[in-house]
Amino acid sequence: MHPRTPRRHILFRALVLALAATVFPAMTCGTGPPGNAEPARPSLRGLWRSSGYGTVVSVSGRHLRTYETTRVSCLPGGLEAEQSGSSRAGGAVDYTPAAKADAGPITLTPYTDDDSAVIRLRFADNAGFRTLHRVHELPERCAQRASADPRSVFDTFWQTYAENYPSFTAKGIDWAAVRDHYRPTVTADTTNAELFGVLKDMIEPLHDAHTAVVAGADQHFTGHQPDTKVPTPDTVTRIEKATTASVGTPQQRWGRGAIGYADLPNRLGYLRIIRFSGFTENGDYARDQAALDKALDAVFTEARTRGPRALRALVIDLRFNGGGSDSLGLRVASRLTAHPYTAYTKQARDNTEGAQSFTSPQPIRVSPQPGGPVYTGPLAVLTGRLTVSAGETFTQALMDRAPAPVRIGENTQGALSDTMDRVLPNGWSFTLPNERYLAPDGADFEGTGIAPTVRVPVFTDADFAAGRDSALARARELLD
Numbered sequence: 001m002h003p004r005t006p007r008r009h010i011l012f013r014a015l016v017l018a019l020a021a022t023v024f025p026a027m028t029c030g031t032g033p034p035g036n037a038e039p040a041r042p043s044l045r046g047l048w049r050s051s052g053y054g055t056v057v058s059v060s061g062r063h064l065r066t067y068e069t070t071r072v073s074c075l076p077g078g079l080e081a082e083q084s085g086s087s088r089a090g091g092a093v094d095y096t097p098a099a100k101a102d103a104g105p106i107t108l109t110p111y112t113d114d115d116s117a118v119i120r121l122r123f124a125d126n127a128g129f130r131t132l133h134r135v136h137e138l139p140e141r142c143a144q145r146a147s148a149d150p151r152s153v154f155d156t157f158w159q160t161y162a163e164n165y166p167s168f169t170a171k172g173i174d175w176a177a178v179r180d181h182y183r184p185t186v187t188a189d190t191t192n193a194e195l196f197g198v199l200k201d202m203i204e205p206l207h208d209a210h211t212a213v214v215a216g217a218d219q220h221f222t223g224h225q226p227d228t229k230v231p232t233p234d235t236v237t238r239i240e241k242a243t244t245a246s247v248g249t250p251q252q253r254w255g256r257g258a259i260g261y262a263d264l265p266n267r268l269g270y271l272r273i274i275r276f277s278g279f280t281e282n283g284d285y286a287r288d289q290a291a292l293d294k295a296l297d298a299v300f301t302e303a304r305t306r307g308p309r310a311l312r313a314l315v316i317d318l319r320f321n322g323g324g325s326d327s328l329g330l331r332v333a334s335r336l337t338a339h340p341y342t343a344y345t346k347q348a349r350d351n352t353e354g355a356q357s358f359t360s361p362q363p364i365r366v367s368p369q370p371g372g373p374v375y376t377g378p379l380a381v382l383t384g385r386l387t388v389s390a391g392e393t394f395t396q397a398l399m400d401r402a403p404a405p406v407r408i409g410e411n412t413q414g415a416l417s418d419t420m421d422r423v424l425p426n427g428w429s430f431t432l433p434n435e436r437y438l439a440p441d442g443a444d445f446e447g448t449g450i451a452p453t454v455r456v457p458v459f460t461d462a463d464f465a466a467g468r469d470s471a472l473a474r475a476r477e478l479l480d
Contacts, residue, residue, distance in 0.1 A: 041090075041091040041110045041111060041112070042110045042111075042112060042117035042118075042119075042134070043110070044059045044091075044093060044108055044110055044119065045059050045060060045061075046058075046059060046134060046136075047059075047134070047135045047136065047137065047138060048119050048132035048133065048134055048135065049132060049133055049135045050121070050130050050131065050132050051130070051131045051132070051133065051348070051350055051359045051360075052130070052164075052348030052349055052350040052358075052359045052434065053130060053164075053348055053420065053434065054068060054069050054070055054160065054163060054164055054420075055067065055068060055069065055077065055130075056069055056074075056135070056138060056139075056142075057119075057121065057132055058138075059108070062082055062083035063080070063081075063082060063083075064079070064080065064081040064082070064083070064095045064106070064108075065077065065079065065080045065081075066078070066079045066080075067138065067142055068160075068422055068423065069139055069141075069142070070156065070159040070160050070162075070163055071159060071163070072141075072155050072156065072159045073141065073146065073152075073155070073156040073159065073160075073425070074138065074139050074141045074142035074144075074146075075146055075156070075422075075423050075424075075425065076423075077423075078099070078421060078423065079097060079099075079106075080097070080098045080099065081095035081096055081097045081098055081106055082095060082096055082098060083095055083096075084096045084105065090109055090111075091109060091110050091111075092107050092108065092109040093107070093108050093109075094106070094107050095107075095108065104123070104124030104125050104284075104285030104286055105124050106121065106122070106123055106124070107121070107122045107124070108120070108121055109122075116133060116134070117133070117134040118131060118132065118133055118134075119131075119132040120132075124285055124286075124327070125277075125285045125288075125325040125326075125327050125328070126325070126326060126327060126418065127326040127327055127330060127346065127364045127393070128346045128362045128364055129362070130348075131359070131360075146425035147425055148425050148426040148427075149188055149425075150186050150187065150188065150190040150195045150426075151183075151186050151187070151188065151190075152425050153195060153424050153425050153426050153428070154182070154183060154186045154195070154198065154199070156424055156425055157199055157202075157213075157424060157430060158175075158178070158179050158183070158202070160420075160422055160430075160432065161175060161202075161203070161432055162175055162176075162179075162351075163349075163351040164349050164351065164420060164432060164434040165206075165349065165432055165433070165434065166349040166358075166417065166433065166434060166435065166436050166446065167206075167208070167433075167436075167446050167447050170444075170446070170447055171205075171206060171207075171447055173205060173206060178202055182198050182201070182202055185198060186198060192215060192219075192426075193219075195215075196213065196215045196219050196221075196428075199213045199430070200213060200221040203221075203223060203432075204221070204223060206223055207223055207224065207225050207226055207447075208223045208224075208414075208415060208432075208433065208447070209222065209223055209224045209225070209228075209388055209389070209413050209414075209415035210223075210389070210415045210417060210419050210431060210432065210433040211223040211430075211431060211432055211433070212430060212431040213428065213429075213430040213431075214428060214429045214430065215428045216428075224413070225385060225413060225414065225449075227385065228385040228386070228413065229385075231320075231386065235459075236320075238459075238464050239319075239320055239459055242459070242463065242464055242467070242468075242469050243272070243317070243320075243469060243472070245467060245469070246468070246469030246472045246473065247262050247264070247270055247472070248264075249262045249263070249264065250262065251270075251272070252298065254279070254291060254292075254294060254295035254298070255278075255279030255280075255288075255291050255292060255295060256278065256279060256280070256281070257274075258273065258274050258275050258278060258279055259271075259272070259273055259274075259279070259292070259295045260272040261295075261298070261299045264315075264476070266312065266480050267309070267310070267311055267312040267313075268311070268312060268313050268314070268315065268476065268479055268480065269299075269304065269311045269313070269314040269315065269375075270314075270315045270317065270472075271299060271314060271315070271316045271317065272316075272317040273316070273317070273318060273321060273332070273391075273394075274320050274321055274322070275321060275322050275323065275324050275390075275391075276321070276323060276324030276325050276326075276328040276329050276390040276391070276394065277323075277324030277325050277328070277390075278324070279291035279292055279295075285325065288325070288328065289327075289328065289331065292328055292331060292332070293331070296331070296332065296335050296369075297372070299335075300335045300369075300372070300373050300374065300375050301373060302373050304373075304375065305373040305374060305375045305376075306373060310377070311375060311377060312377065312378070312479070313377060313378040313379070313380065313479035314375060314377065314378070314379050314380070315379075315380045315381075315382065315472065315475045315476070315479070316379065316380070316381050316382070316398075316405075317382045317472070318381060318382060318383050318387045318391045318394065318395060319382050319383060319384040319386060319387060319409055319458050319459065319471065320384075320386045320387075320459075321386070321387050321388065321390075321391030321394075322386070322388050322389070322391065323388045323389025323390040323391050323392075324389070324390045325390055326364075326390050326393045326394075326418075328390070329390050329391075329393055329394030329397060330343065330364070330366060330394075330397060332394060333366045333394065333397045333398060333401070334366060334367055334368055334369045334374075335369050335372075335374050335375060336374065336375055336376070336379065336398065336401060337366060337368050337374060337376065337401055337402075338368050338374055338376050339368065339402065340365055340366060340367045340368065341365070341366055341400050341401065341402075342363050342364070342365055342366075342400060342440050343364045343365060343366045343393075343396065343397035343400070344363075344364055344393065344396050344397065344437045344438060344439060344440070345361040345362065345363050345364070345437070345438045345439075345440070346361070346362045346364055346435060346436075346437055346438075347359050347360070347361050347362070347435060347436050347438070348434055348435045349434045349435070349436075358436070361438070364397075366397055366401070377403075378403060378405075378406075378479060379398065379401070379403070379405035379406070380405060380406050380407075380408055380475040380478065380479055381395055381398060381405045381406070381407050381408070382408050382409050382458075382471050382472065382475060383395055383407055383408075383409045383410065383411070383412050383450065383452060383458075384409045384410040384411075384412070384458035384459065384471075385410055385411065385412070385413055385449070385458070386413070386458075386459070387412040387413060387449075388412070388413040388415055389413070389415055389416065391412070392412040392413065392414075392415065392416045392445070392449070392450060393416050393437055395407070395412060395450050396416065396437060396439060396445065396450060399439060399450075400439075400440055406453050406454060406475075406478060407450070407451075407452040407453045407454070408452055408453070408454045408456055408471050408474055408475050408478070409452050409454075409455075409456055409458045409471045410452060410455065410456075410457070410458045411448065411449035411450065411451050411452070412445070412449040412450045413449055414445060414446060414447045414448050414449035415433065415446070416435075416436075416437040416445060416446055417433030417434060417435035417436065417437065417446060418433065418434075418435055419431050419432070419433055420432050420433070420434050433446070454474060454478070456470050456471045456474045457470050457471070458470075458471050
């Protein structure tokens with residue numbers, strides 16, 4: 001299990017000196033010419049600070065780059081991109097990431113809000129957008145070379161969590177007390193091994209699968225719930241063997257084995273998805289999307305969705321789903337409804353003014369697949385602690401579907417947020433979540449996970465030994 005990077009940005013390990021603060025040309029934000037002409041849109045060129053996410057985006061010519069900022073640090077970010085093509089309707093411009101060109105385009109769309117210049121930034125493989133406001137210079141610290149002193153590394157790490165982590169209160173963690181305890185133990189002479197141990201000890205009590213620190217190939221830590229057994233290759237083999245035996249009939253496979261489907265007796269369908277990424281060899285998002293659509297077209301046919309031979313019920317197995325792209329999960333949800341509805345509301349931690357708050361809520365919608373057959377009958381969704389990240393947001397996206405699915409198994413992992421992937425002044429990298437995904441009724445599943453409606457043990461040693469699959473057997477019993 002590892003933290004997802006839904007935007008698939010790879011952090012640059014080598015630090016480069018930040019650009020000096022530069023004042024860019026002022027934007028145009030007048031009311032435009034008289035009559036029915038569209039108002040002038042602000043120029044994309046210049047510097048833009050995000051609401052939440054601790055990021056400054058620089059657009060110069062056809063080039064885009066980011067800076068990772070806190071009140072004590074400014075480091076070159078892991079994203080650089082080049083403009084691809086000309087501006088589209090509404091002034092939207094696409095950029096292709098330089099380090100991860102297969103991640104899909106990043107789109108900047110300018111508009112004005114209360115006479116202020118604003119940009120919406122969208123990642124193709126992510127749900128929702130980020131709002132950026134114009135600033136006229138980089139923070140002063142961006143022009144200074146970052147110190148690799150262990151104390152500077154500690155301060156950047158602690159401050160990034162202090163400004164962005166959304167769940168300290170819910171988890172009963174006093175982050176200021178964590179600093180007071182560990183900061184005196186870090187000196188200029190602290191070794192790399194000692195410093196790694198300190199950073200690991202700071203975040204381990206969060207029990208969060210989207211927290212991680214990486215100090216090289218041999219030193220890395222990723223959090224998880226205390227009751228989660230991190231799968232080994234042997235565990236994966238046992239899961240695959242047990243699931244295959246329980247299904248009892250060969251599955252059609254797509255997406256490099258990540259998507260499987262089988263027709264079971266009594267017009268029951270079984271759809272298994274083990275991740276929402278990597279459906280193609282190089283992980284190209286556009287190709288992943290096409291591969292997923294091909295699989296969904298093969299599963300949700302006219303015969304299975306309409307008429308006398310249509311599916312009576314469908315089981316979706318997410319018990320071993322490590323996450324990936326929320327957008328791909330929403331594409332699956334679009335095949336399971338005839339009516340649009342809200343999947344969840346997304347917010348980012350926004351601590352720019354010093355008090356804990358969140359950005360304005362963004363409703364994320366599920367819309368029916370246009371023009372194609374959709375399945376609208378009964379659903380059972382199988383979940384467990386190895387249902388992580390995009391596997392969880394997909395589970396959440398089905399909760400307000402009509403009819404609502406029955407959820408069978410155990411709580412999901414409780415790591416729904418996208419990840420912030422950051423660098424430290426000494427070249428290490430680390431990860432944290434900074435968002436919350438709220439259900440339409442306001443429920444927040446970060447930390448706790450999404451509970452089943454029917455609780456059944458998942459992938460236990462007893463089940464493995466007995467050659468049974470209790471959760472799938474229970475689903476078949478309820479749906480038959």
